[in-house]
Amino acid sequence: MRIKDLTRKLTISGAIVCALGAATVGLAPAVQASSMLKTGLKVFVIPKNLGNSYFTTADSVGSGGAEAALKALGETYAETSGTDDTPADQLPVIKADIAKGANALIISATDPTALCPTLNAAIKSGIAVVTYDSDAPTCRSMFINQATPQGIGDIEVDILAAEVHDTGQIAVVSASVDDTNQNTWIGYMKQELKKYPKMSLVKVVYGNDDTATSTTVTEGLLSEFPDLKGIISPTTVGIAAAAAVLDTAKYRGKIQLTGLATPDEMKKYVADGTVQKFALWNPANLGFLAAYAAVELASHAITNAAGQSFTAGKLGKFTVGSDATVLLGQPYVFDKANVNKFNF
Amino acid sequence: MEPELLSIAPAVEPVTVAPPDQGAAGQGTTPAPPAPSERGRRGGSGYGNLARWESGLVVALIATVVMAVSLSTHFMTRANILNLGLTNGEVAIMALPMMLIIIAGEIDLSIQSTLALSSSLIGYLWAHGWAMPVIIVTVLVLGTLLGAFNGVLVTRLGLPSLAVTIGTLTLYAGIAEIILGSNIISNFPAGYTTIGVNPFPHTDLSYSAVIFILLAIVFGFVLHFTPFGRAIFAIGANKEAALYAGIRVKRIKTVLFAISGLIGALAGILLTFELSTAESNNGSGFVLSVVAIVLLGGVSIFGGKGSLIGVVLAVLVFAGLQNALLLTNFPESASGTIPGGLLLVAVLVPYMGELLRRGRRALARRLATGSQEGGR
Numbered sequence: 001m002r003i004k005d006l007t008r009k010l011t012i013s014g015a016i017v018c019a020l021g022a023a024t025v026g027l028a029p030a031v032q033a034s035s036m037l038k039t040g041l042k043v044f045v046i047p048k049n050l051g052n053s054y055f056t057t058a059d060s061v062g063s064g065g066a067e068a069a070l071k072a073l074g075e076t077y078a079e080t081s082g083t084d085d086t087p088a089d090q091l092p093v094i095k096a097d098i099a100k101g102a103n104a105l106i107i108s109a110t111d112p113t114a115l116c117p118t119l120n121a122a123i124k125s126g127i128a129v130v131t132y133d134s135d136a137p138t139c140r141s142m143f144i145n146q147a148t149p150q151g152i153g154d155i156e157v158d159i160l161a162a163e164v165h166d167t168g169q170i171a172v173v174s175a176s177v178d179d180t181n182q183n184t185w186i187g188y189m190k191q192e193l194k195k196y197p198k199m200s201l202v203k204v205v206y207g208n209d210d211t212a213t214s215t216t217v218t219e220g221l222l223s224e225f226p227d228l229k230g231i232i233s234p235t236t237v238g239i240a241a242a243a244a245v246l247d248t249a250k251y252r253g254k255i256q257l258t259g260l261a262t263p264d265e266m267k268k269y270v271a272d273g274t275v276q277k278f279a280l281w282n283p284a285n286l287g288f289l290a291a292y293a294a295v296e297l298a299s300h301a302i303t304n305a306a307g308q309s310f311t312a313g314k315l316g317k318f319t320v321g322s323d324a325t326v327l328l329g330q331p332y333v334f335d336k337a338n339v340n341k342f343n344f
Numbered sequence: 345m346e347p348e349l350l351s352i353a354p355a356v357e358p359v360t361v362a363p364p365d366q367g368a369a370g371q372g373t374t375p376a377p378p379a380p381s382e383r384g385r386r387g388g389s390g391y392g393n394l395a396r397w398e399s400g401l402v403v404a405l406i407a408t409v410v411m412a413v414s415l416s417t418h419f420m421t422r423a424n425i426l427n428l429g430l431t432n433g434e435v436a437i438m439a440l441p442m443m444l445i446i447i448a449g450e451i452d453l454s455i456q457s458t459l460a461l462s463s464s465l466i467g468y469l470w471a472h473g474w475a476m477p478v479i480i481v482t483v484l485v486l487g488t489l490l491g492a493f494n495g496v497l498v499t500r501l502g503l504p505s506l507a508v509t510i511g512t513l514t515l516y517a518g519i520a521e522i523i524l525g526s527n528i529i530s531n532f533p534a535g536y537t538t539i540g541v542n543p544f545p546h547t548d549l550s551y552s553a554v555i556f557i558l559l560a561i562v563f564g565f566v567l568h569f570t571p572f573g574r575a576i577f578a579i580g581a582n583k584e585a586a587l588y589a590g591i592r593v594k595r596i597k598t599v600l601f602a603i604s605g606l607i608g609a610l611a612g613i614l615l616t617f618e619l620s621t622a623e624s625n626n627g628s629g630f631v632l633s634v635v636a637i638v639l640l641g642g643v644s645i646f647g648g649k650g651s652l653i654g655v656v657l658a659v660l661v662f663a664g665l666q667n668a669l670l671l672t673n674f675p676e677s678a679s680g681t682i683p684g685g686l687l688l689v690a691v692l693v694p695y696m697g698e699l700l701r702r703g704r705r706a707l708a709r710r711l712a713t714g715s716q717e718g719g720r
Contacts, residue, residue, distance in 0.1 A: 078673055087528065087621040091540075092431045096670045099423040100416075114530035114621040117537040 038299040039074035043291065044097040046107045048085035048134065053344040054262070055081075055108065058133065058287035063343075065287035066106060069313060073295050087114035094118055104128040104294035106287075109136035128297035132290035133283075141297055142304045143325045144290040146281040149181070152234065153188025155279045155331045156258055157196070160230045163256040163276055167198040168229030171221050173238040173259075175209040185234045202228070207238045214241030222251070233259035239278065243269040263334055263342035270339050282332040283344060289315055289328055394651055397642040397694075401657035408661050412668035419671060425548045430540065430618055431670070432663035433552020434459070434611040435630050439637045440556075440563040441604035443655045446638055447567070448600055449580040449647025450498060450505035455608040455634065457516030458490050459627040462612025464520040467529030467622025476536060483609050490516060491605015495598035505601075513631070520624040529622040540618035552614045556659070559607075564652030572596070580647030629680070636683040637662050639690035662686060 045066045047055030059079045061067040070077040080097055082089025090110045095118060097105060105122060109115055109131055116139035119129050123141060132144040160170060172189070174182045186204060193199055202225055207214025214237060221228060222245070231246075233239035239259040243266065246257055252274050261278045269275040292312035302308040304324035311317050318326050334342070412419040438455050445452050462483045469479045490512070497508045539551040547554065567573040578586040579593050587593050616622050641658035643650030665682050 080673060086623060086625070087530070088615075088619050088623060088626055091619050091621075092427070092670065095427045095430060096424075096667075099421060099427050100418050100671060111528050111530050111621065114528060114619065116530075117534065117541045117620050121541045 036299065037073060037295055037301055038103075041075045041103040041295060041298050042101055043070050043075045043077055043104045043106065043294055043298070044100075044102050045077065045079045045287070045291075046090065046094060046097065046105060047079065047081050048108045048110050049083055049089065050079070050081045051083070052085070053264070054283055055133075057342065057344045058283035063284040065284040066291040067287075068284075069288045069291035070295070072313060073292070075291075075295060085110050087111045091115065091118060094122075098122050098125075098127065102127055104130065104298040106130045106132060106290045106294050107136070107140070108133035109140075110134070112136050113138065115139065128294050130290050130294040130297065132286055137323070141324065142293055142320070143323075144286060144293060145325050145327045146283075146286050147331045148327065149184045150188045151330050152260065152279065153185045154192045155333065156185075156232045156234060156260070157189050157192040159258045159277045159279065159333065160232055160256055161196045161199060163258070164199065164229040166196045169200055169202045169225055169227055170230040170232065171202055171225065171228060172204040173214060173218055173221070173231055173233040173235075173242050174204055174206050175235045175238060177206050182234060189232065189234075207233075207235075207241060209235055209237040211237060211241045214238045215245055218242045218245045222255070228255055230256040230258070233257070235259070236261050236265060239275075240265050243274050247272065247274045261334075262344055263339045264344060266334065267339055270334070270336055277333050277335045279331040279333050281328055282342075285315060285332070286328055288312065289318065289326065293318075293326055394642050394649065394654065398651065398654050398657060400693075401641070401654060401661060405657055405661050405664065408664040408668070412664055412671070415668055416671040419668065422543075422548045424667065424671070426543050426550055427670075428663050428667045429550030429553030429556075432659070432666060433550055433556055433618075434615045434627065435633045435637065436556045436659040436663065437552065437559060437611050437614070438607060438630065438634045439641075439655055439659060440559055441600065441607045442634050442638045443641065443643055443650060443652070444563065444567060444576055445505075445600050445604055446635075446643050446645060447580045447647060447650045448576045448597060449583065450597060450600070451509060451635070452491070452494060452505065452601060452604045453509040453631050453635075454490070454494055454512035454516055455604050455611075456627050456629070456631040457513045457520065458487050458605050458608030459612040459615065459630065460624055461490065461516045461520040461523070462487055462609040463616045463622050463626040464524040464624045466613065466616050467527070468523045470532065470622070471529050476533065480613055483613060484606060487609020487612070488602050488606040491608065492598060492602040494605070495601030498601065499594035499597045517624075517628075524622065524624045526624075530620050532617060532620055532622075536617045537620040539614065540620055550618070552618065555610075555614065560652060560656055564656075567652055576600070577648055580644075580649070582648070632680075632687070633662065633683040636687040636690065640686045641690075645691070658686075658690075 045059045047059060049055070057063045057065060059065045059067060061071060067077050067079070078097075080093045082093055087110045091114075094105065094107070094115065098118075102122075105119075105127060107115070107119070107129065112135065115136050119136060119139040123129050123139070128142075129140045130142045130144060131140040133146065135143045135145075137143070164170065172186055174186060176182070190201065193201055203221065205217040205221055207217050214233075218231070218241060221231070231242055233242050239257065239261045242257055242259075246252065246255055247269060252272065257275050258278050260280055262280065266275055266278055289312045292310065292315075296302045296310045297304065302310050302320070304320060306320055306322050306324075309317055309319040320326055418424050438459070442452060442455065465483055465486065466479055469482065470476070474482075494505070494509055494512055497503050498505045543549055544551050544554040549557075567576065575586065575591045575596055578589065578591055579596060583593055612627065615626055619626065637658045638650075638655055639645055640661065641650065641655035643655065662682065665686075666679065669679060669682065
């Protein structure tokens with residue numbers, strides 16, 4: 001369930017990112033942002049659903065998420081949502097939050113368009129609507145983008161290159177042949193691989209985001225390419241299946257594995273050395289940044305125009321890119337040192 | 345979903361067929377012809393007790409409003425009044441045909457799947473380029489047919505409506521899932537989705553709330569002031585007697601189920617536009633709330649008794665509680681406690697007097713035997 005959720009999340013955000021194109025945060029001239037932030041604003045954080053550990057990490061004070069930022073800024077905070085990640089569950093909550101006099105909403109949209117009549121009405125009444133994790137491109141003031149496709153493609157190749165010392169055969173365990181996001185990421189991987197002439201991508205196999213299929217195709221890779229040095233799997237289902245296959249004395253440490261994964265899924269494999277590093281983004285930072293952006297907007301300290309900039313506490317300075325989007329940054333790399341600090 | 349049904353099932357089980365034995369035993373009054381014992385229990389005249397029940401609901405409603413106002417300063421705001429209707433309008437609307445059907449001694453659990461199927465169909469047809477007015481008419485016709493299908497199974501084949509509509513509850517939901525799968529269709533024209541954001545012109549009420557009010561007037565008139573309504577009561581009170589009185593029991597029941605389907609489809613249309621979302625699981629769980637409201641409204645689960653006023657009051661109590669909890673950040677996951685709790689209240693409270701009397705009698709007996717035998 002959780003894997004599926006996250007895959008969906010990855011898929012949705014990936015799609016949006018693709019739509020936006022790679023160039024988000026440019027070197028646009030920074031506009032002077034006022035430091036006059038209002039306090040006591042009513043900010044509601046509305047994840048796709050409650051009880052989802054990914055969003056708990058993004059939102060709560062303990063993990064340094066949105067609530068931590070809002071507390072520091074002196075705003076009132078509430079995390080509200082439904083139990084299912086559907087518009088039918090999320091909408092009544094959004095409407096109730098608006099009725100409660102919200103100044104800003106921070107939303108992970110359960111659907112890119114279904115929330116629009118409500119969110120547009122909210123914007124019209126002067127509420128700052130910031131989307132994070134999953135965008136609703138036509139009805140928000142600002143989107144906090146966790147990662148770009150190029151960022152994801154690049155980081156995975158760079159991680160693997162370091163682990164195989166820039167040399168040898170590598171393969172990709174993807175989801176399905178026609179998955180747009182996967183193919184976009186793999187496209188960027190191929191570009192990044194040009195930096196490493198001694199590495200060669202011998203094959204892309206497809207596990208269809210199904211554990212059994214992913215396992216079979218990974219085993220197939222191992223027998224077909226006895227000299228294989230590394231595998232990238234940019235899907236949470238694929239990397240978990242591949243890790244299980246490689247988690248034997250025969251392969252551990254000899255074939256490197258990286259990709260997109262959640263910490264909970266990888267803790268075991270990081271501990272026993274099957275996986276050294278993998279990438280995703282830090283949901284707590286995502287929530288933290290979204291909170292700052294929401295307060296800046298609700299305080300009218302910035303607008304959502306490209307080139308506006310603001311400082312998001314410990315995360316530093318951010319500039320609004322095209323299509324009112326702010327990029328969190330490069331994907332976050334998890335390894336032995338930090339993986340146990342995360343619970344999602 | 346399953347457990348909800350299971351939780352209703354035992355309460356509904358003794359449907360009209362045979363009076364629950366404890367009722368026959370505990371009641372000293374000589375029952376008029378073979379009238380279901382439940383009527384005897386709540387009082388021979390029926391209306392007197394019902395009036396008392398409705399007064400109780402008025403008190404409950406006042407208590408709900410007082411609680412809501414003291415819990416949240418936003419309860420009485422215009423935006424919230426709109427939300428109240430938006431989140432409860434469909435359930436309220438569906439309670440109207442459910443009221444008729446339960447008074448007639450049957451039940452229609454499939455209405456929530458009629459809603460879901462309608463929603464899926466709207467999404468599917470819209471995605472396939474149909475014109476919206478045509479879609480709306482199609483869905484309303486289909487809903488009526490789905491309801492009539494229930495009615496035919498119940499009346500022509502003589503199957504129990506509980507079983508039939510549990511079957512179609514699952515069947516229609518399954519078809520909804522086949523039509524739309526896990527897709528969400530949400531690109532409906534703003535002219536339609538406005539009902540999810542804006543109040544009905546010149547009011548603070550949602551379109552669904554206004555439609556509920558209009559329908560409630562119609563349903564109330566039909567139930568209380570027409571031969572058709574009197575026939576519904578007669579059927580629920582005693583089917584055989586109604587039959588001998590020349591009431592066309594089968595036809596009336598079939599019509600009731602068809603109306604239920606029609607209203608289910610209407611609720612599906614409203615919900616789809618309000619949420620701007622066609623989804624195969626839209627409205628899941630609604631039927632529990634609908635049944636809870638109807639029973640809380642004083643409609644007897646054994647048929648033959650109930651009033652529109654009671655059901656309308658129950659709708660308001662339910663909506664008020666639900667909304668108050670939403671405003672106080674009560675975890676959404678726990679919101680199922682409202683219909684569940686109200687259902688229990690609705691079923692338990694009428695028996696309280698009886699339970700107390702029995703308890704007192706048992707106590708008296710124990711004391712009596714205790715004083716005679718000096719304890720055991």
